[in-house]
Amino acid sequence: MLKEERHQFILNEVRIHNRVLLTDIADLLNVSVDTVRRDIKELHNSQQLKKVHGGAISLGFNNYNPIGKKIYSxxxxxxxxxxxxxxxxxxxxxxxxxxxxxxxxxxxxxxxxxxxxxxxxxxxxxxxxxxxxxxxxxxxxxxxxxxxxxxxxxxxxxxxxxxxxxxxxxxxxxxxxxxxxxxxxxxxxxxxxxxxxxxxxxxxxxxxxxxxxxxxxxxxxxxxxxxxxxxxxxxxxxxxxxxxxxxxx
Amino acid sequence: MLKEERHQFILNEVRIHNRVLLTDIADLLNVSVDTVRRDIKELHNSQQLKKVHGGAISLGFNNYNPIGKKIYSxxxxxxxxxxxxxxxxxxxxxxxxxxxxxxxxxxxxxxxxxxxxxxxxxxxxxxxxxxxxxxxxxxxxxxxxxxxxxxxxxxxxxxxxxxxxxxxxxxxxxxxxxxxxxxxxxxxxxxxxxxxxxxxxxxxxxxxxxxxxxxxxxxxxxxxxxxxxxxxxxxxxxxxxxxxxxxxx
DNA sequence: TTAAAAATTGCATTAAACTGCAATTAATGC
DNA sequence: GCATTAATTGCAGTTTAATGCAATTTTTAA
Missing domain, CATH: 3.40.50.1360 (Rossmann fold)
Structure with a gap:
């Protein structure tokens, strides 16, 4: 798997879930956590996500849900x-x-x-x-x-x-x-x-x-x-x- | 759960209720009160809420601030x-x-x-x-x-x-x-x-x-x-x- | 004043991050 | 093609960060 593909994958996950865990990504992609760590570091440096301890979150992370209701299904x-x-x-x-x-x-x-x-x-x-x-x-x-x-x-x-x-x-x-x-x-x-x-x-x-x-x-x-x-x-x-x-x- | 997520959660609670109890947050998130205390301390230091005995309150009892801009004055x-x-x-x-x-x-x-x-x-x-x-x-x-x-x-x-x-x-x-x-x-x-x-x-x-x-x-x-x-x-x-x-x- | 709740401090445990290095893989020029 | 170079990746050892726990001090409210 190409680095670029991993990057896209990670960004996509971040876009969808607002956050990713480093270990999850490593599991999903069958690469070492170090690799994912390096990926996330690069994406962080190019301002595409925010690296945090244990993973990454989306830049404009805003889990604000004005309805405040639980979303079912x-x-x-x-x-x-x-x-x-x-x-x-x-x-x-x-x-x-x-x-x-x-x-x-x-x-x-x-x-x-x-x-x-x-x-x-x-x-x-x-x-x-x-x-x-x-x-x-x-x-x-x-x-x-x-x-x-x-x-x-x-x-x-x-x-x-x-x-x-x-x-x-x-x-x-x-x-x-x-x-x-x-x-x-x-x-x-x-x-x-x-x-x-x-x-x-x-x-x-x-x-x-x-x-x-x-x-x-x-x-x-x-x-x-x-x-x-x-x-x-x-x-x-x-x-x-x-x-x-x-x-x- | 990532630290950042806890922070967002706490800020969100503060936004909605204007105040949060430390013990409530610890309960809701299933972490120790010490952790929440540390979180609140950090958020306090970065001026995102006001730490008080027993929990935290929103700054000056205010603000849903969606853009993330500092509210001046x-x-x-x-x-x-x-x-x-x-x-x-x-x-x-x-x-x-x-x-x-x-x-x-x-x-x-x-x-x-x-x-x-x-x-x-x-x-x-x-x-x-x-x-x-x-x-x-x-x-x-x-x-x-x-x-x-x-x-x-x-x-x-x-x-x-x-x-x-x-x-x-x-x-x-x-x-x-x-x-x-x-x-x-x-x-x-x-x-x-x-x-x-x-x-x-x-x-x-x-x-x-x-x-x-x-x-x-x-x-x-x-x-x-x-x-x-x-x-x-x-x-x-x-x-x-x-x-x-x-x-x- | 005093008992209960909360804050602080120090410490132990665990997970994650970093570093350097060797092995592998891809890219390039010939 | 093929050899050389550069980039990528995984691993081991070390360092750092996060978290919970216990002992102690401070704050709060009856």
Missing amino acids: LEKKSQIAEKALGLIKEGQVILLSGGTTNLELARRLPSKIQLTCFTPSLPIAVQLLGKTNVEVIFIGGRMSKDSQIAVGGSAINMLSEIKVDICFLGTNSIHPIEGLTEFDWEIVQMKKAMIHSSRKVVSPCISEKIGSLQRYKICGVEEVDVLITELEPWDIKLDVFKNMNIQLL | LEKKSQIAEKALGLIKEGQVILLSGGTTNLELARRLPSKIQLTCFTPSLPIAVQLLGKTNVEVIFIGGRMSKDSQIAVGGSAINMLSEIKVDICFLGTNSIHPIEGLTEFDWEIVQMKKAMIHSSRKVVSPCISEKIGSLQRYKICGVEEVDVLITELEPWDIKLDVFKNMNIQLL
């Missing part, structure tokens, strides 16, 4: 976020709804890729502001204390004035017949507006939410262009999705 | 914020521009008082969301990475649609003849719009900024209803303010 959400990353191309304009999966996606956006990113979510905005080349536009409005996203008339109004390439629509429930549903009426309104403002709708959704149903309807399944779960497409049992014009990832 | 700003608090009455609608003084003010808003609060500042919004009875409305728009406030057309547009009781207009320069001035043109536009949307304009301003001048003009002194500094009114030398219809606090 973090592992799955991370996998989903990784897949979602693949859909984003340099120069695009994207829209991130709230939710912890999208927060994970925001964390992972590489700093160097140039993007314009709309979001009504406070924690996501905080994350994005740390990315040098991402232009952040906050969809303002009355803040819902619970979800920490902007809702209400002026937020929806602001959404009505934009058109983005991709919307990553965090999804709490997706049902093959009933479509996307949501517990909170105000958030339903927001999500409807978001769909309306997007050329392409991507739903990151952990598999256990497939088939579940909540109080209010956002839209039918046909409105979703891509459904991303942590499973491999062929593992998704519900054939109904396969018959529809929806890409599974 | 914190003590003065705290005094100003305390004075500003006295102007706010139950049920009012207020508007907080950005700036660290207003951030201090936001931190100090009592949770029990019912308020509606507009702001285009991300760190201030984060603070306010922690206050149970404060309704937060975020003025959305393109986020300035530097100041972490929303600027640009849609923010100004949103401002044009509101009318608040009091605007707390963080002020970088106030000059008896030239009025309020600012370095950043986009922020000037925001502040102009804020003044326009307010029945009463309050300028919290540390005394050393009185008399200074910057590139762009926001408004004349006559537009300001109240000027708050950390000094007692009779200590403010510039008589010019006393001849104008401006209240000194």
Whole structure:
């Protein structure tokens, strides 16, 4: 394995987890800890991460999570976020709804890729502001204390004035017949507006939410262009999705 | 767990709760109290929190400081914020521009008082969301990475649609003849719009900024209803303010 | 004043960092 | 190709840092 590859690997790990342990990396790459130590030292000298006793942390290390809630199924959400990353191309304009999966996606956006990113979510905005080349536009409005996203008339109004390439629509429930549903009426309104403002709708959704149903309807399944779960497409049992014009990832 | 992570964790706890108990942290992190004590000592030495018997408190009881910039003149700003608090009455609608003084003010808003609060500042919004009875409305728009406030057309547009009781207009320069001035043109536009949307304009301003001048003009002194500094009114030398219809606090 | 909690100090243990060196691998010129 | 040079890597021995524990002093609050 080339040194450069190790460097990239380490940086990637740091980007994703905000931290790495020297011993973990040595294990994963099957090299001695000394080698990893030297790698980290170099990356430290070139200001790409911060070397600390026992490993390294990302430069703008900010584990600040304004929601302050525990993120469940973090592992799955991370996998989903990784897949979602693949859909984003340099120069695009994207829209991130709230939710912890999208927060994970925001964390992972590489700093160097140039993007314009709309979001009504406070924690996501905080994350994005740390990315040098991402232009952040906050969809303002009355803040819902619970979800920490902007809702209400002026937020929806602001959404009505934009058109983005991709919307990553965090999804709490997706049902093959009933479509996307949501517990909170105000958030339903927001999500409807978001769909309306997007050329392409991507739903990151952990598999256990497939088939579940909540109080209010956002839209039918046909409105979703891509459904991303942590499973491999062929593992998704519900054939109904396969018959529809929806890409599974 | 890396030392750095513990440090971040402790700082985070301090940010959220304003104070932490040493034993709580030791429990939460599963390390000895000695370790936490050493951590807190280091953070104290690097001015990131204040070590007290039994734990630590946030500096001057303040600050979510996302950019990691040092808050200058914190003590003065705290005094100003305390004075500003006295102007706010139950049920009012207020508007907080950005700036660290207003951030201090936001931190100090009592949770029990019912308020509606507009702001285009991300760190201030984060603070306010922690206050149970404060309704937060975020003025959305393109986020300035530097100041972490929303600027640009849609923010100004949103401002044009509101009318608040009091605007707390963080002020970088106030000059008896030239009025309020600012370095950043986009922020000037925001502040102009804020003044326009307010029945009463309050300028919290540390005394050393009185008399200074910057590139762009926001408004004349006559537009300001109240000027708050950390000094007692009779200590403010510039008589010019006393001849104008401006209240000194 | 006094008992309990916390801070300090010194010390032992462990893990990680550093150093120099030899072995290996990759790069270069011929 | 092939030999020479330079860079990379792993190892052993040593040094340094991190952490927890126990004994002692200080602070706090009843």
